[in-house]
Amino acid sequence: MALEKTWRWFGLKDSVKLSDLKQMGIEGVVTALHHIPNGEVWPVEEIMKVKNAIEAHGMRWSVVESLPVSEGIKTKSPDRPRLIRNYQESLRNLGKCGIDTVCYNFMPVLDWVRTDLHYTLPSGGEVMYFDFPTFVAFDAFILKRPGAENDYPADIVALAREKHASMTQEEAEKLAHNIIVVTQGFIDGVVDGSTPDYKKVFLKFIDTYKEIDRDRLRQHLADFLRDVVPVAEESGVNLCIHPDDPPFPVLGLPRIVSTKEDFEWIIQQVDSISNGLTFCTGSLSVRSSDKLVDIVKSVGHRIHFLHLRNNVLLPDGCFHEYGHIHGVVDMYAVMKALLEEQQRRVKEGRKDLRMPVRPDHGIKMLDDYAREANPGYPLIGRLKGLAELAGLEMGIERSMKDQQN
Known part of the structure; x- marks a missing residue:
């Protein structure tokens, strides 16, 4: 068997x-x-x-x-x-x-959620990475979900604030697009990649809960x-x-x-x-x-x-x-x-x-x-x-x- x-x-x-x-x-x-x-x-x-x-x-x-x-x-x-x-x-x-x-x-x-789709291992291979402070930076400071900062530990929010402050606008947008669209598109995600203001649509789905x-x-x-x-x-x-x-x-x-x-x-x-x-x-x-x-x-x-x-x-x-x-x-x-x-x-x-x-x-x-x-x-x-x-x-x-x- x-x-x-x-x-x-x-x-x-x-x-x-x-x-x-x-x-x-x-x-x-x-x-x-x-x-x-x-x-x-x-x-x-x-x-x-x-x-x-x-x-x-x-x-x-x-x-x-x-x-x-x-x-x-x-x-x-x-x-x-x-x-x-x-x-x-x-x-x-x-x-x-x-x-x-x-x-x-x-x-x-x-x-499923990841913040980096191309994390390089010491071997040179790539895997996916979940960085909690980076995700909180996405939620609280890029997506700007109302009340987000209250849903996470204070020390993680502080790290998230620092990470967001160091991001360029392009990096912030790429992070949001990866989380909402790229990782979800092939598994029937709720937001279509063609949606112009996909972050706004995403927030509406969250609001239903x-x-x-x-x-x-x-x-x-x-x-x-x-x-x-x-x-x-x-x-x-x-x-x-x-x-x-x-x-x-x-x-x-x-x-x-x-x-x-x-x-x-x-x-x-x-x-x-x-x-x-x-x-x-x-x-x-x-x-x-x-x-x-x-x-x-x-x-x-x-x-x-x-x-x-x-x-x-x-x-x-x-x-x-x-x-x-x-x-x-x-x-x-x-x-x-x-x-x-x-x-x-x-x-x-x-x-x-x-x-x-x-x-x-x-x-x-x-x-x-x-x-x-x-x-x-x-x-x-x-x-x-x-x-x-x-x-x-x-x-x-x-x-x-x-x-x-």
């Missing part, structure tokens, strides 16, 4: 082709219908086009990442009933097409789960929520998928195997790097999708990404816990044994500099990570078998 080796593919416009993935030993493709607007139904015909293209190369469409949860669902706007019906219909259509795993997130307005605190957002998630999990279960689909990235509040917005306790709360809302989790070491390790194995032991039975990568944690809430097996994450212990969970599933006779895993993000290196790619998704860096994770997995699995014999 082994974890299913998968790869995030962004469709026909991706510089990495399906034929490349087959050569790399990929078993399952992770992708989405990026051309379907948020909140609209995914038709069977469009799902099958992608599924057939993948299967023509001898692979399977392993995971949908993602079927976006519209802001109207998160805020419970007047349009919520229609958005829920469309989400339910998309799940039914995915089930009809044999797609059985759907990753989604419930992060308000902004998905002014009456929504952590408890209320949790209630909105619980209501969403009660509406969609039964449909997913009937359709043979497992939903798996992705943790917040980073796993702490930003922009004055609540975060509700950041800790082991959050995961435990989520799976308690609807008692169904279809109400599951995406286990992302990159996101979770920023806050709980020493508790990742505890998370697997606590909620491993509901983990349906694995994102594995590593970080280096720095002072003042800062961190940068760092490949896959080296960094703050004890990837050996994590991998061993995941393989033990897979063994439990075999003994229990469960059908969801594949446990698809993908190398999440990667170091930009070598030929990656001559290739177009979305932020965080270089070919060579991720392929290196895939090889490292596969080698680690094989060694642990062999050791476990030898101990049993």
Whole structure:
């Protein structure tokens, strides 16, 4: 038995082709219908086009990442009933097409956040960096969100003020554009890059959450789960929520998928195997790097999708990404816990044994500099990570078998 080796593919416009993935030993493709607007139904015909293209190369469409949860669902706007019906219909259509795993997130307005998309490591490779004071400078002094300075520690705000004072107008604009548009555009961000005053539009989205605190957002998630999990279960689909990235509040917005306790709360809302989790070491390790194995032991039975990568944690809430097996994450212990969970599933006779895993993000290196790619998704860096994770997995699995014999 082994974890299913998968790869995030962004469709026909991706510089990495399906034929490349087959050569790399990929078993399952992770992708989405990026051309379907948020909140609209995914038709069977469009799902099958992608599924057939993948299967023509001898692979399977392993995971949908993602079927976006519209802001109207998160805020419970007047349009919520229609958005829920469309989400339910998309799940039914995915089930009809044999797609059985759907990753989604419930992060308000902004998905994952980084302040530097080209941070250079001592090796010369590039990764993405989150500098907390720089982000606060963006929020309080560039975006100028009302009350922003009150949402962060005073010492971080002081550092942010200094950083903003040292920026040129061009640097400030580039920072805002990267955070709002560049990192979000390929994952169905709320602001289109063609919007002239994108910062103003972004502030309007944030303002829709002014009456929504952590408890209320949790209630909105619980209501969403009660509406969609039964449909997913009937359709043979497992939903798996992705943790917040980073796993702490930003922009004055609540975060509700950041800790082991959050995961435990989520799976308690609807008692169904279809109400599951995406286990992302990159996101979770920023806050709980020493508790990742505890998370697997606590909620491993509901983990349906694995994102594995590593970080280096720095002072003042800062961190940068760092490949896959080296960094703050004890990837050996994590991998061993995941393989033990897979063994439990075999003994229990469960059908969801594949446990698809993908190398999440990667170091930009070598030929990656001559290739177009979305932020965080270089070919060579991720392929290196895939090889490292596969080698680690094989060694642990062999050791476990030898101990049993």
